[in-house]
Structure formats: C-alpha cells, structure tokens
Amino acid sequence: MIIGHSAGGFLAVSGAIKSGLSKYLAGVVSISGLFDLQPITFSFLQKELKFTPEEVMRHSLLSSKEKLPFPLHLIVGEEETPEYMRQSEMMKEVKKASLTYVSNVHHMNILNAFSDPKSPALKVIENFMLDKQPSTTI
Template sequence: MNIDRAYMNGAFIAGADAYPPRWEAKAAAFRQGLGKRAETGIAYGSGARQAYDLFRPEGTARGLMVFIHGGYWIRFDRSMWSHLAAGALARGWACAMPSYTLAPEARIREMGQEMVTMLAHAGAAVPGPLVVTGHSAGGHLAARMACADIAVAGLRRVVPISPLTDLEPLSQTAMQAQLQLDAAEIASESPARLNLRTGVEAHIRVGGQERPAFLWHARLLAEEWNCDWSVAPGLHHFDVIDALEDPDSELTEILLGGF
C-alpha cells in the first residue's frame, strides 16, 4: 500500500485545482455581503495566526457554531471558508471560523490547545449552546475538543466532517517531515484512542466518494465512540462541506437540529 497515495485527495477529484480559488472568491463575497455582521480578525492569542472571524445572524444568536478548517495541519486559513457559515446564519446561529498556527511551527497538540483557547474566547462573545465542526484536519481538531481530557464550556455537540482520527498513518507519510509526530503525541492526540466526553453528542460525517482512508477514519471514530456516523452519497473530500451553505441540508440539520 502506498500510504501517501491514500491521502492524496486532489489526485482523485476532477478539476481539483479549481476548488481553492473558488472557495476563496465565495468566502470574500460572503464576508462583504454581511457588512457589519462580519467581525474579522478577532485575536484569541498573541500569535500571528491566532485569530478568528465571527459572523452574526440577524437578531440575537441562538448559539454558536464553530468551523475549523482543514489542510493537513500545514496549509490554508480561515479566510477561504466564510461562505460555509451561510446555513448556520440562516437558522439564527452565529458562526466563528478560526485560524491556528500550522506545522512545522506548531505541533498538533499545540494546535489543539489553541482551539481550546479560541472556543473559550468565542463562547464568551456568543451566549448559548456551542456546536463544533471541522473538515479533514479540522475535523480532527473538532473531534479533539470533545475528548474526555478536555473541558470546553458550553460544548453540546461535535460533528467532525471527513476527520483524521488516528494519527499513526499520517506519521508514515511524507507530511511527517512537517508534522514530526512521535508515539506520545499519536497516543495523546488521536481522538479514536481517547474517550468521548460525557454530555457531548457526536456525529461523524464523510463523503461516499472519499478516499478509502477517510472512510476508515470516520468509521473508526464512530465505533470507538459508539456514536452516529453517516455517509453523504456521491460526495468527495472537496464537496462534502458544501452542504453547510444550505440551512435545510441534512448536514446542517445534523449540526444544529434539536436545539
């Protein structure tokens, strides 16, 4: 098995190169359209990337949804995903989107600690229930927030999307040169090796056309946590997140339904 090939999403998606500029353009247009309801660059720490954007709905927010971006912990930032807040805002929820320090400048455990700090900061700004989601590496960090060794005030539900749930396979890829994972960090930062915190709901989402490795990661975490998981038929790693734009989508309902 070629372990690097197992995590090459773009190589198996038609027109993959067109997705990042499309995301960037949609995100910029979305922020502009919100006007004063888009609060950008809110610092939650002193680091250059320790900031988040907060998008508010019309009227008082029902709660806060947080979306953590992916990119294998080594690329991207919050600015490319703003449009994915549309579904939550339409349902009366605020949405926060953070950046975090990337590898190799930060280790994965340090990224997790940054997210704990960010959630406390954003949670203080928006009263009500807190729901955390994230995609790919961001799905890993979202899942990490629900582990039993971390207490995030107000956290009610996590919905990791196409998450990386056991870090050991990643340590065998070329990305290891930047991630620098060791046995201790693999054990302490792999959600599938940790318990789900009591009182936090979890649902794992993955696209039906994803690479087999991502289907494995999703099912592994669902089995270890004994929680729901679902497959979005026909969707791949780059379009499985699009449903966040739709307030009536199955994914948005999984995230925010019942509150």
C-alpha cells in the first residue's frame, strides 16, 4: 500500500505505475491528490517549474485513459478548492477509482482526520486495504 497527500498523492500513483512494483501492491490511496498538471502552468509555480506542454501531457495522470494495474482510492475534503475536487472526480471516472469525501476539511487540514486511530478516515483506508468498499462520505 502506498499513500500520499497532495503532490505526494500524484507521486504515489505515478510511482506505483512506473516502478514495476504495482503487482505487489494492495493498492494506492491518494489524499487530496494532484493529477492534472495543466493548471500549474497558469500559477506562480510555473516560473520555477518551467513545465513544457509536452511535460504536462506526459506526466498528467488524467491524460492517459490506460487502466491502472492496481486498485486506487481517492480521498478529498469537502471544503477543497474546486480544482482539487474536479481532479479527484475526473480521476475517479477516468481511472475507475473509488472516492471518499471527508466532511469539514480542506487541503491543509485533511491529514488531521487521520490522527485518531479510531477515526472514520482511517477506517476508509482499512476497508480499502481489506478489499471492502470504502465509504463515499465521512
């Protein structure tokens, strides 16, 4: 199991695809992940990252319709920005992933939902690991 948040969510998915280890994984969980790099080219980050259109297309996980070789579960806060919501919903659709919305959290505090060992957020990951259908909203 690989789990990542934000850009780490992107790295968890892309790393699992490219590492050759996907056949050994129970799955990947991406928390408030970033999957479409195109919007970054319109942000202040582009000045530092200098993405070319070719790099954006090659590395954006949403640009490929290819089926993932492992189960993917997405977790996103209900108070996320519209762009994070859009990307998670698109990833669910394009990659046939499961998706859970966490109530009353956003990008910067969603990880707090996992701090209690008895939290519903951790139960979602546990159910995913056990190949049970995770909750869609917690």
